[in-house]
Amino acid sequence: QVQLVExxxxxxxxxxSLNLNCTASxxxxxxxRMGWFRQAQGKEREFVAAxxxxxxxxxxEDSVKGRFTISREKAKNTIYLEMTTLQPDDxxxxxxxxxxxAMYHWAxxxxxxxxxxxxxxxxxx
Numbered sequence: 001q002v003q004l005v006e007x008x009x010x011x012x013x014x015x016x017s018l019n020l021n022c023t024a025s026x027x028x029x030x031x032x033r034m035g036w037f038r039q040a041q042g043k044e045r046e047f048v049a050a051x052x053x054x055x056x057x058x059x060x061e062d063s064v065k066g067r068f069t070i071s072r073e074k075a076k077n078t079i080y081l082e083m084t085t086l087q088p089d090d091x092x093x094x095x096x097x098x099x100x101x102a103m104y105h106w107a108x109x110x111x112x113x114x115x116x117x118x119x120x121x122x123x124x125x
Contacts, residue, residue, distance in 0.1 A: 002028060002034040003024065004098060005117075006022045009119030010086075010120075011122045014087055014123055014125050015085060015086065016086050016123070017085075017086065018086065019039060019082050021078060024078070032099050032100050033050050035050020037095045037112075040045070041093060045095070045109045046061065047107035049081065059107070061107070069084075079096065087123060088125050091123050092123060094120075099111050099113060115122070
């Protein structure tokens with residue numbers, strides 16, 4: 001019941017920056033959490049950053065703290081991910097995700113019911 005559309009990925013050199021965005025449509029009034037995950041080739045999905053939607057609390061994975069910033073325009077059901085000081089280890093497909101219930105820890109992928117198609121971020125050395 002929620003559709004997510006992502007954009008903003010691309011190819012950058014180490015130390016560069018990219019900005020991702022994601023807009024949700026559909027039954028957005030039930031959004032509980034909204035954020036970003038990433039998945040490198042051959043690896044599991046991992047948490048990046050997210051909002052507790054109503055309260056506005058933000059959560060970050062330790063590996064991106066100080067480099068990535070999540071923001072939102074709540075009325076537009078849109079979130080952003082500003083990524084700076086990118087490193088090759090950041091290379092992955094980045095997914096926007098929405099949770100409509102509180103059944104799992106905020107960093108667990110299974111707790112999110114709706115996913116975007118993903119946008120590729122590639123960081124060259």
